Amino acid sequence: MNNARSAVPGLAIAIAVLIAGLLLALTVGRYPVGLGDLISVLYAKVVGHRADVPPAVESVILQVRGPRVIAAMLVGAALAVAGTAFQGLFRNPLVSPDILGASSGAALGAVVGIYLSLGVFAIQTVAFVGGLIAVGIVYVIGASVRSRDPILVLVLTGVVVGSLFGAGVGLVKYLADPYNQLPAMTFWLLGSLSATGVNDLFPLFGPVAVGAAVLVALRWRMNVMSLPEEEARALGVATGPLRIAIVAAATLVTSASVATAGIIGWVGLVVPHLARSLVGPDFARLLPAAAILGGGYLLLIDTLARTMAQVEIPLGILTAVIGTPFFIWLLASVQKNWS
Amino acid sequence: MILEGRQLSIGYPDRVVGAGLNVKVGKGEVLALLGPNGGGKTTLLKTLLGLLAPKAGEVRLDGAALSSRSVRERARLIACVPQTHVATFAFSVETVVLMGRTAHGDLFSRPTSKDRMVAAAMLDRLGIAQLAQRPYTMISGGERQLVLLARALAQEPQFIVLDEPTANLDFGNQGKVMREIRGLASSGLGVLFTTHDPNHALRAADRAYLLRGGERLAEGPVSEILTREWLEALYGAPVQMIVAKAGTAFIPG
Numbered sequence: 001m002n003n004a005r006s007a008v009p010g011l012a013i014a015i016a017v018l019i020a021g022l023l024l025a026l027t028v029g030r031y032p033v034g035l036g037d038l039i040s041v042l043y044a045k046v047v048g049h050r051a052d053v054p055p056a057v058e059s060v061i062l063q064v065r066g067p068r069v070i071a072a073m074l075v076g077a078a079l080a081v082a083g084t085a086f087q088g089l090f091r092n093p094l095v096s097p098d099i100l101g102a103s104s105g106a107a108l109g110a111v112v113g114i115y116l117s118l119g120v121f122a123i124q125t126v127a128f129v130g131g132l133i134a135v136g137i138v139y140v141i142g143a144s145v146r147s148r149d150p151i152l153v154l155v156l157t158g159v160v161v162g163s164l165f166g167a168g169v170g171l172v173k174y175l176a177d178p179y180n181q182l183p184a185m186t187f188w189l190l191g192s193l194s195a196t197g198v199n200d201l202f203p204l205f206g207p208v209a210v211g212a213a214v215l216v217a218l219r220w221r222m223n224v225m226s227l228p229e230e231e232a233r234a235l236g237v238a239t240g241p242l243r244i245a246i247v248a249a250a251t252l253v254t255s256a257s258v259a260t261a262g263i264i265g266w267v268g269l270v271v272p273h274l275a276r277s278l279v280g281p282d283f284a285r286l287l288p289a290a291a292i293l294g295g296g297y298l299l300l301i302d303t304l305a306r307t308m309a310q311v312e313i314p315l316g317i318l319t320a321v322i323g324t325p326f327f328i329w330l331l332a333s334v335q336k337n338w339s
Numbered sequence: 340m341i342l343e344g345r346q347l348s349i350g351y352p353d354r355v356v357g358a359g360l361n362v363k364v365g366k367g368e369v370l371a372l373l374g375p376n377g378g379g380k381t382t383l384l385k386t387l388l389g390l391l392a393p394k395a396g397e398v399r400l401d402g403a404a405l406s407s408r409s410v411r412e413r414a415r416l417i418a419c420v421p422q423t424h425v426a427t428f429a430f431s432v433e434t435v436v437l438m439g440r441t442a443h444g445d446l447f448s449r450p451t452s453k454d455r456m457v458a459a460a461m462l463d464r465l466g467i468a469q470l471a472q473r474p475y476t477m478i479s480g481g482e483r484q485l486v487l488l489a490r491a492l493a494q495e496p497q498f499i500v501l502d503e504p505t506a507n508l509d510f511g512n513q514g515k516v517m518r519e520i521r522g523l524a525s526s527g528l529g530v531l532f533t534t535h536d537p538n539h540a541l542r543a544a545d546r547a548y549l550l551r552g553g554e555r556l557a558e559g560p561v562s563e564i565l566t567r568e569w570l571e572a573l574y575g576a577p578v579q580m581i582v583a584k585a586g587t588a589f590i591p592g
Contacts, residue, residue, distance in 0.1 A: 088428070091427045092427065093427065093428070146352055146353075148351070217447045218446070218447065219449070220441070220444070220447075220448065220449045220450065221441070221446065223430070223434065223438060224438050224441050226427060226428055227426075227438070228421075228424070230385065230390045230421075231419070231421055233390055233410055234388055234390060234414060234417075234418070234419035234421075235414055235438055235439065235441045235442060235490075235494070236410055236411040236413070236414025236415065236441050236442025236494075237410065237411075237441060238409075238410045238411070276428070280429070280430075280431070281428035281429055281430050282430065282431075282434055284449065
């Protein structure tokens with residue numbers, strides 16, 4: 001389960017989940033599309049001429065489902081990669097990407113944006129900046145408190161600042177117009193990709209690509225960073241600057257996905273663990289496996305969200321329904337798996 | 340090349356643990372650090388490793404201040420074998436040993452084939468090559484101590500510092516680690532280790548440094564320093580010395 005020879009089947013499983021997620025997400029829905037039609041539309045797109053299918057089919061695949069599928073993959077991959085990075089950095093397999101307050105900061109930014117009746121793009125920007133600010137505050141406070149355990153101080157500061165931002169969200173919701181604004185806030189806080197269009201993809205892709213590239217480039221150092229602080233330094237790693245780089249990269253990735261899709265919990269907790277059980281803990285293999293698996297996982301969840309009932313079910317609710325029993329199982333088996 | 344602490348005051352931001360300490364280890368030499376709990380042994384080790392800044396005085400290595408070197412340069416000169424601990428993630432033994440090569444690569448590099456050869460050679464040297472693909476979390480405490488020693492050797496340092504290398508080990512593994520420490524010195528490394536067992540110091544070390552209450556009680560060749568009188572003064576407790584044809588041993592009386 002942990003050696004080099006077993007990494008290939010693990011990665012193959014992750015890729016299979018992603019492909020299954022892609023096929024289901026593009027074909028299943030209120031307007032079902034056959035596999036043959038899907039293939040001919042995608043093939044026609046690649047070679048650059050018109051496909052021999054009804055225009056409605058092409059439009060459903062390319063305009064309606066396409067952007068949403070890409071967004072789901074990016075958000076799932078982003079949350080999984082950020083969760084993987086934070087779990088390593090905090091040496092704890094039970095932390096998630098919002099441990100340092102990225103989600104609560106983004107949530108406050110978004111509800112303020114909705115309260116001020118800003119446009120969609122402005123709301124996303126405010127949410128993105130809110131996430132960065134929250135983590136920035138946590139980091140500055142955490143770094144200025146003198147302690148022998150900087151990691152613990154950072155996590156506790158994250159909890160405290162996160163709950164303060166949560167109180168801010170509560171206040172804005174309390175002040176909001178209950179007929180127009182409150183439903184929009186609630187919908188955003190529960191997470192959804194239903195409003196995602198082509199224009200949302202670039203603001204999502206840019207930060208996710210930059211953050212993920214930094215994390216992948218640092219993959220070997222991240223292995224060493226998962227050792228106790230002093231041990232990592234004795235091995236020649238300048239832990240202080242490296243921790244800032246990893247936190248910044250993971251926060252960039254998290255904030256961009258929260259700004260696009262709202263609060264989607266559990267993915268960043270569950271997927272890194274699944275990926276670790278597939279390819280082992282070495283970040284060189286774990287990061288790509290988590291990204292692929294996270295993309296496939298959120299695609300499956302999102303397809304479920306838009307097909308299982310007459311109305312769309314918020315993503316955050318589905319991920320919680322799946323995540324909670326998983327987390328309990330994780331707690332019960334953690335002893336066996338990590339020590 | 341000498342690792343040396345001069346007139347060191349050691350401690351943490353909020354408290355001083357020891358003062359006026361002069362410590363010296365040369366290459367090919369083993370120095371054992373003994374003293375009661377809370378006497379400052381671990382703090383002194385961390386200071387000599389550069390993990391903790393001295394409150395006064397300085398640590399010098401090869402004639403230059405340790406603080407003038409980068410974290411990475413230090414790691415290529417001094418390696419540390421920490422007390423064994425339970426790891427969070429189930430890295431393979433090979434990966435753990437490869438982490439010892441980190442200081443030989445740059446910020447973005449991955450282990451090279453040369454790094455893998457060095458890691459394999461160190462596992463081989465300690466007789467644990469068969470563990471290479473096992474998860475570090477699934478091996479015994481004695482094996483883990485040897486893996487951490489292999490990781491320190493993979494750093495290809497000039498000095499190795501070990502924090503209670505025999506704690507948590509069974510009787511047989513204690514002997515094995517002591518033999519390995521002797522072997523490190525004969526291969527030219529300078530070695531500094533802490534221990535609670537004077538017998539280990541007697542067997543593996545050239546010199547002993549007795550640390551009590553943050554001050555140096557005595558220092559010198561083990562044959563002169565490890566005596567009943569000094570040990571009783573060090574621990575504030577009666578000690579029995581047993582002399583036999585095969586050697587000398589101490590037991591707490």
